[in-house]
Amino acid sequence: MNAAQRRALFERLRALNPHPRTELEYSTPFELLVAVILSAQATDKSVNLATRRLFPLASTPRAMLDLGVEGLAQHVRSIGLYQGKARNIVAACRILLEQHGGEVPADRDSLEALPGVGRKTANVILNTAFGQPTMAVDTHVFRVANRTGLAPGKTVRAVEERLLERVPGEFLHDAHHWLILHGRYVCRARAPDCPNCAIADLCEYRHKASAPEAGDVRAAQRAPGASRRPAVGRRRG
Numbered sequence: 001m002n003a004a005q006r007r008a009l010f011e012r013l014r015a016l017n018p019h020p021r022t023e024l025e026y027s028t029p030f031e032l033l034v035a036v037i038l039s040a041q042a043t044d045k046s047v048n049l050a051t052r053r054l055f056p057l058a059s060t061p062r063a064m065l066d067l068g069v070e071g072l073a074q075h076v077r078s079i080g081l082y083q084g085k086a087r088n089i090v091a092a093c094r095i096l097l098e099q100h101g102g103e104v105p106a107d108r109d110s111l112e113a114l115p116g117v118g119r120k121t122a123n124v125i126l127n128t129a130f131g132q133p134t135m136a137v138d139t140h141v142f143r144v145a146n147r148t149g150l151a152p153g154k155t156v157r158a159v160e161e162r163l164l165e166r167v168p169g170e171f172l173h174d175a176h177h178w179l180i181l182h183g184r185y186v187c188r189a190r191a192p193d194c195p196n197c198a199i200a201d202l203c204e205y206r207h208k209a210s211a212p213e214a215g216d217v218r219a220a221q222r223a224p225g226a227s228r229r230p231a232v233g234r235r236r237g
């Protein structure tokens with residue numbers, strides 16, 4: 001995929017969804033941090049169901065620490081791996097209070113030093129809470145980057161670095177949201193919806209279903225619901 005095609009790809013995804021947001025619900029960087037830790041190997045929907053009950057009770061590191069591992073676990077037990085996640089969150093809260101004045105730090109090293117926070121989670125926090133042009137590569141971004149030819153790579157890190165090199169600057173901040181949503185709702189793992197895909201004619205996936213002509217793509221974009229654009233995440237409050 002050449003530079004002009006990469007630009008066209010993001011122009012189309014932007015046209016379909018000018019202001020992409022995470023589907024996780026949060027109102028502060030701390031709530032986002034908790035939600036992202038909870039979302040590992042779980043759906044955003046399941047996390048939102050739990051945090052709608054949790055955050056009104058505990059929305060700061062101090063309150064979460066007071067809740068304790070057992071108390072927190074009771075609120076998130078519908079989420080996979082909840083016991084380990086509860087332990088990590090409470091341990092992270094202790095570090096936030098002891099080393100960061102109760103605030104979520106805005107630098108990668110400090111974030112990755114928190115229990116339950118790896119490179120992908122740090123990228124999400126840096127991008128979504130602090131506006132940095134990082135590229136969080138999850139399973140959806142990895143699949144779309146490889147299938148389309150946008151940023152092929154054998155490892156998550158390789159795809160992340162190639163995306164950072166290849167995504168035009170004006171799209172860098174929102175690129176990972178567009179790619180996640182495209183992978184989640186259109187370029188699905190098992191049944192990619194190629195006939196209704198707005199970037200089908202740009203995509204290099206060798207197994208894609210027949211790509212529509214350019215005029216058909218524009219018609220598909222105009223058709224109600226054809227973009228499969230999801231309802232974007234809401235910030236509470």
Ligand code: SF4
Pocket residue numbers: 147148186187188192193194197198199200201203204205208209
């Ligand atoms: S054409 Fe198919 S494989 Fe390519 S991005 Fe669209 S849905 Fe994915």
